[in-house]
Amino acid sequence: xxxxxxxxxxxxxxxxxGRPMTFTALSRIERTVRRCDIDDLVAIAAALGAPPHxxxxxxxxxxxxxxxxxx
Numbered sequence: 001x002x003x004x005x006x007x008x009x010x011x012x013x014x015x016x017x018g019r020p021m022t023f024t025a026l027s028r029i030e031r032t033v034r035r036c037d038i039d040d041l042v043a044i045a046a047a048l049g050a051p052p053h054x055x056x057x058x059x060x061x062x063x064x065x066x067x068x069x070x071x
Contacts, residue, residue: 003048010047019043 005013007023007030014021019039026044028034036044045052 005048007045009043012041014040017043019048 003010007026011021011023011026014026021040021043023032029036029040029044041052041055045055048055
């Protein structure tokens with residue numbers, strides 16, 4: 001949300017980077033129903049333009065941590 005992408009848009013960006021992902025898979029990762037492999041984490045971070053560790057450290061109370069250079 002901080003980047004303005006819908007789940008469909010983000011899934012399409014991740015897929016375009018070479019890691020096929022459906023918006024359903026992305027939703028399951030967000031809800032912790034599906035495990036997020038390191039390959040998924042790196043691809044999602046790249047699609048968001050953020051370092052992978054920013055996604056690990058981000059919490060709903062600190063979305064500013066997803067800003068590039070915000071860490």
